[in-house]
Amino acid sequence: MQAMMVRFLQNFGAMARQAARRHPLEVAMGLGVAALLSGGVEQLWRDELVIAWTLTAVPALMWVFAVSYLHILKALKVGWRVALSVVGLGVWSGWAWTLSGEFVDAEIWRVGLASVGLVALLMVVGLAAQKSAVGARLRTWRAAYRLWLYGGMSALYLGALWVGLALAVYSVDTLFDLSVDGELYGHLAAWIFGPGFVWMLAARTEEIFDFEQEVGAEAQPWSHRLGFYLTLPLASVYLVITYAYAIRVLVVGEAPSNVLSPLILGAGVLMWMSLEQVEVMRRKGGYETLVRVVDALPVVVGPMVPLAIWAVFERIGQYGWTEFRYVRLLALATLLAICGVGAVGYIRRRPMGLWVVPVVVAAGTLVGALGPISAPAVAERSQVVRLQREISAQGVGDAQGAIDVDKVYANLSGGGREVAALAYYVHEHFGDDALAQFVPASLTPEERASWEKRLWEARWGSSEGEGLRVVSLSADQVAFEVIMAATLYPFSYVVYGEEGEPTLLTTTEGASLEVWAEGATLIVEGEQGRWRGDLSAHAAMARNYASSGELDGSMRRVVLVDEAGARRGEVVLDVLGVRVGAEDASVMIQRANGLLVVDR
Structure with a gap:
């Protein structure tokens, strides 16, 4: 048994060394991808960078393999092999660097199509063999069959190896309470699939192009x-x-x-x-x-x-x-x-x-x-024209053809939501440049970010009836300061249906306080009278959002005044749900959570 293991390891080492000698650049690229993925698991660099370099490595590897195969078949001299490999590396680096700056969905299709095309070319590389007693048709068939077979077998083997090792790690972790980090499974995948597939395919080069041997x-x-x-x-x-x-x-x-x-x-x-x-x-x-x-x-x-x-x-x-x-x-x-x-x-x-x-x-x-008739280019031109037509048809553009977000919100039920969804699609699939003509030219970078946020939120539907939407404004745990002696009461007011029941609170003296809302007014009533808090600014704010927004420190606090206008306390809001009409000025407070602060 020991002798068999030694022979196996010797043969394995010999095949690995031979693969590295025949395909040094491919093996180095596989190791580089593994290191990149492993670093991505540890968040050493941005996700966009990892995704861009890893995706574009697939067509780059196919290109370098094709060049190496042509050299091995004596169709390319060594100088051409080096030159074309350098070209492949240069295209890979430039492509990946560009994508890492702004990664858009359309580039996934471009990478996928390029990869499929280069894999297809690998299937006919056997035709380039200069010296072979086997006819071109049989050469093509045998080489393509072996490429599919060895590629598929390598993928299945590496998948099984990863599953087996992952189960082993999980078992050891469970049995010995080691608290193994979940990132270890990601590292295993990176170092098994990255160099593993490349190395296994490179080790089969002689068999793939052994045209005289039957498959x-x-x-x-x-x-x-x-x-x-x-x-x-x-x-x-x-x-x-x-x-x-x-x-x-x-x-x-x-x-x-x-x-x-x-x-x-x-x-x-x-x-x-x-x-x-x-x-x-x-x-x-x-x-x-x-x-x-x-x-x-x-x-x-x-x-x-x-x-x-x-x-x-x-x-x-x-x-x-x-x-x-x-x-x-x-x-x-x-x-x-x-x-x-x-x-x-x-x-x-x-x-x-x-x-x-x-x-x-x-x-x-x-x-x-x-090129100009590629899938991303054709799709971008088509969807940009479609967006222009929708903006014009719905009347949500300004004089220059840019999207007026206020008009979008005023026409959410009539087509504004569709305009926002299409604008988001154009931005995510094709990038900032594709959307640039629809952004008001006067906006600063900060204003553009706010413009985009409001427009993206307009895509979200409303659970309410036609022409109505509920906007949730939250404080997101913003701190507040109590500026005078007061008593604090947590409260939660929620409306079910069209009418809400007042929330009943008990004071420290045993008296009762009721909290409810009428329109854009929050009302607190007890033995000391009725107090009011004006929420009209919050209602106006809600109209600028489709589904959710944030309450800053000033908007979080609502002063309560009595019938004479004197301050009696305040409400510190955690969450405020406002139902607004898309086509009228109707307002309804559907939810208010926070603290009731009663001045002493």
Whole structure:
């Protein structure tokens, strides 16, 4: 047993050293990402910086791997490998640095599309091999199969390793009462997945490009059964559903549902899987009919794609372009192009080249990630135009076309809330620059922050009836000073329904005090008479918010005066709930919590 362990560790060490020699930059990048994530767990740097550098590391790693593979296949000289790798590092650094300054949601789509495109290009890198006795078609298939296999196996292994170690740490922590910090699990994930995946994939380079060696699927019948009993039946079910729905659309004359495109895309994925599975059977006898049926799938899938494209354009016409709709349409257009090439090959009785799918996918995704017609660029232009139209239609803009927040609040029930929601979407997805034209030019940075806060709050709906909203003003534990001798009574006044019952308090002398509200007036009544506190300023303040606001020190204190106007005490508010009318001046105090201060 000991000898076996020694041999295992020796082999493991040899593979690790070989991987580091073949792919030193990739391994260093994996270690760098791990250190970055681990530091992020300890909050050594901003979350935006960690997210930006980690996300953009994915396409950067794919690029550097592709360059290294081309060098190993003797398609690139060492000088070109170094130069292109440096270019990849430079793009990664610049991209990540830009995103860390202002990280917006649209960039996630850009990074995702770029990553998919570069992974697709890795699937055809075997075509670049300069010296090989194996044909280009078989080289492409074997290299792509091994990349998918080893990549998937590495991810599963590392996931299982993390789960196992995490359970071990948890068990030790529980059994021995060690009070292990939760951050340890994050460190484990960073150092397992960061360098682990890169190192495991780098260690398989020789096997991936061993074109003369058959892959396991070429000799194992499980791949045949997978095609017979899973992929083809599922593809058939998807196609039957879509063709039946297409007949309904044509007969009834209705617009196609947006649910259609996932079905069509699912059928396209199954079509691609079927084409990959029958590749082994093309070189063996007895499968001619099955191969011919699979080759016909592009002919059957293709006619349904325009129907799904129609459904997506229906939504674009209603709500404009978004990154998601762009990607869905891009996937459908890519599928249509693949089906077109496959249909031509079927008619000519020539199988579609295995390079077609990854090359078309790579071309489409890279167009969607970069340039003026990328997903973020198209979506930003569309949503900005949509926001302009909404501002004009709802009449909530000023003379320069900027958003007037007061007008938004005056028209919350009539469309102001939708304008605020769309403005928030534009800001979060595309950043400050996209929203700049809608911000009043005269605002200082502090005033802009307040303007944004009020506008974002206008998105929140009201639980009240049409035209009404309840605004909660809270003191957030602001300290206050008692300026004279007084007696303090905690109180809580809440209205249920349309009328509230007075809150009953008992004084230190055993007398009773009642607290309630009428309109914007807080009333305290007892043996010494009736006192009033004016809340009109609070009601006016509430109209500037959609759902919540803050009470500063001065607004927290409300002086109580008697019928003659003499001071009798004050109310120190913790929370004040004010119901205001969006279209009239109605005010109702629905909640008041705090301290009643009675002067002695």
